[in-house]
Amino acid sequence: MRFCDLQRKEVINVTDGKCLGNVRDLEFDECNGCICTLIVPGPAKWLGCIGREFELFIPWNRIVKIGPDIVLVDVEEKDCRRKIKD
Numbered sequence: 001m002r003f004c005d006l007q008r009k010e011v012i013n014v015t016d017g018k019c020l021g022n023v024r025d026l027e028f029d030e031c032n033g034c035i036c037t038l039i040v041p042g043p044a045k046w047l048g049c050i051g052r053e054f055e056l057f058i059p060w061n062r063i064v065k066i067g068p069d070i071v072l073v074d075v076e077e078k079d080c081r082r083k084i085k086d
Helices: 003-007
Strands: 010-013 019-022 025-028 034-041 044-046 050-052 054-059 063-066 070-074 082-083
Touching: 019 034, 019 054
Parallel strands: 010 070
Antiparallel strands: 010 019, 025 034, 034 054, 044 050, 054 082, 063 070
């Protein structure tokens, strides 16, 4: 699978059924070259269109399944949030 294919998939949290968004980026381990985190943008601040307060950093080991249209993850959303630096 190519990264552009992964970016088109919706990320769904199996804990509450909530759609978290689409994959924006990945984090790699520099030593072994393995993917360690999926990065999903948080919701927009103002009327859903301007700025974001945080991104979701979802550990690779919390992915339940990657399907044809979605990525299922099992996370506590509040534990995955990282504030965006201005």
